[in-house]
Amino acid sequence: MRNLETLHRNQLPNVTDLDPLALDAHKTIAYEHPKVLATILRDQVQLSIWKRTLPLCLTTWLNNLPTHQLPNLRILARHSELKEQLERALDHCEMPEGPMRRIFVTDIGELVSHFAAIVDDDYVDIRLETVTHNSCWKFHRDYVEARLLTTYLGPATEWVQPDYSDRALLEQMKYSGPIERMKTHHVSIFKGSCLGTDSGVVHRSPPIAGTGQTRVLLCLNKQTATSPAPTE
Numbered sequence: 001m002r003n004l005e006t007l008h009r010n011q012l013p014n015v016t017d018l019d020p021l022a023l024d025a026h027k028t029i030a031y032e033h034p035k036v037l038a039t040i041l042r043d044q045v046q047l048s049i050w051k052r053t054l055p056l057c058l059t060t061w062l063n064n065l066p067t068h069q070l071p072n073l074r075i076l077a078r079h080s081e082l083k084e085q086l087e088r089a090l091d092h093c094e095m096p097e098g099p100m101r102r103i104f105v106t107d108i109g110e111l112v113s114h115f116a117a118i119v120d121d122d123y124v125d126i127r128l129e130t131v132t133h134n135s136c137w138k139f140h141r142d143y144v145e146a147r148l149l150t151t152y153l154g155p156a157t158e159w160v161q162p163d164y165s166d167r168a169l170l171e172q173m174k175y176s177g178p179i180e181r182m183k184t185h186h187v188s189i190f191k192g193s194c195l196g197t198d199s200g201v202v203h204r205s206p207p208i209a210g211t212g213q214t215r216v217l218l219c220l221n222k223q224t225a226t227s228p229a230p231t232e
Contacts, residue, residue: 027162028201038118040146040189047159047201050187054107054152059184061100062153062216069094070130070153070216076227078122079113086126104152108218111187115148115220118189123223123230131215137207139168139175141200144192147221149182154215156182159190159203168202181206 029039030049040048062070073089086105095101112124129135131154139160149157160168164177182188192200208215221227 046191048189054185071128074127076230119222121222125221125227127219134207134209136205139202139204142192145194148189150187150218151184152216154213155206156184159201165202
């Protein structure tokens with residue numbers, strides 16, 4: 001499996017070209033521009049975070065949709081073919097058409113384009129799901145090279161700093177140490193355990209069972225043997 005560090009080496013923004021305070025002692029870098037996502041290709045970065053905001057009207061629209069009209073889908077697609085496939089999948093989910101859905105689809109397309117360029121793969125495995133329970137609530141490292149996550153609705157991904165990784169993995173729900181929390185709409189790329197022993201940020205989906213909260217989560221991965229077949 002190719003090391004991410006070998007990809008687009010000459011096209012990457014230097015960490016020092018961003019905010020000199022952005023790279024913290026825990027190998028996390030956060031910035032208000034999408035170029036920060038590409039810094040995940042550098043050895044010293046384990047987690048890159050694009051601190052962004054989306055129109056409040058999109059969040060309001062998603063929040064007002066009945067749960068059965070929120071997306072639950074997984075497709076494998078090239079960026080050039082994504083819009084048609086995503087629209088078809090959202091029709092199947094009964095998500096209503098209109099300006100808010102167009103904003104939603106456009107944003108997903110832009111994130112797929114960013115991710116495909118970073119991992120240097122024509123195809124992207126796209127999972128868009130609605131969660132009302134404790135999905136992926138256990139602290140874990142992803143068994144991937146890199147994974148993009150963003151939450152469109154509800155509480156976002158939680159993670160722990162490296163000093164607390166072993167404790168969180170051992171204690172799970174009993175863990176009471178420091179927890180970092182992504183913000184809704186922020187975009188993150190986590191390195192995973194496929195890059196080496198102890199590589200990858202320990203994280204989890206926030207436990208929400210019994211709270212009445214709903215999450216809409218986008219997860220992007222490189223194509224693997226477990227990916228769905230490309231849609232014709």
